[in-house]
Amino acid sequence: MKYLPLLCALLATLGAAAQRPLYLVNGEVRDDIASIPPADIERVEELPADDETVARYGQQASHGVVVVTLRYDTPARFGDGGESFDAFIARNVKWDEEETAARVVVRYTVAADGSVAAGEVLQSTDNRLRRRVLKALAEAPRWHPATKDDRAVASDGVLRIQLPEGKRLPRQVEMVWR
Template identity: 65%
Template sequence: MKTLLILWTLLLAAVLPAAAQQPLYIVNGKVCDDIRSIPPDDIEQVESLPADEETIARYGAEASNGVILVTLRYDSPARFPSDSTFGSYIARRVEWDSDEVAARVVLRYRIAPDGTLSVVQELQSTDNRLKRRVLKAVSEAPRWEPAMKNGQAVESEGVLSIQLPEGKPLPRHMELVIR
């Protein structure tokens, strides 16, 4: 029991100072716990405010480590009209047997203001068969609800990563070394 208490105390000592040194993140005027999930392409502007009296007076005690103001290119992100994420929706529509070798396709896509999606870049493809099937499923997907900025639909981008069969690791590439 004493060992558990010591481990818990050490864990708190390691975690609390790191958490206490985090700045206050404000994204599009709203407090946000973490900004790591925001795609860099969606960020329009970043402003850093020091932890001075003016900043603390304006934003409260949470701003004692400074404030990071993030303005996105939109007020609300594009939404895929499904009960699941875009990636899982596409993965369900691609036929890839569990006995096949694992393969991955990573694509950058653009959502137009009218909600249509277009693939703009192939970032990775380990199997052309899977790539063709993913591109077909993407082309047949329903329109998105576009991102909005000041009440107007705006263009946005995203990245689709599909690895099938799910849970199966990709094969390692063999390298031949001649000495």
């Protein structure tokens, strides 16, 4: 989390698409780094747009280079890659179409053994859905854990569930006292 302010400031100052730096994440070129969870970042290094940087990385580094090193070499992977974890959990939570739309957002950790543990509930518009999502998360199958130097390591993620799918959340009622 100590890199979050640096990353936010860096992204804010690099707004124009024509002047975007080259992003290298674990040595691979990426179009964007905004989707990387801050907890997964081990180190961020900003290289200036000087002759040495351009000579090392090529003309695409003419606006500088942002080198991001993650806590892992390969990210954790759920299942065979055919279904996202969010979709799996949503499919395994019983929530009828007639019920009011509700949303739950929760942090989770994939341990080095591939087991999944719920963390902080970031948002919950319905306690029934929250309980059902947490139960489905606790019963989820093991993941292929993230690896660093060919060793399994823990990693974090955020689960976002809104059911029934495609149904809008009800507007919150606001009261104004005068």
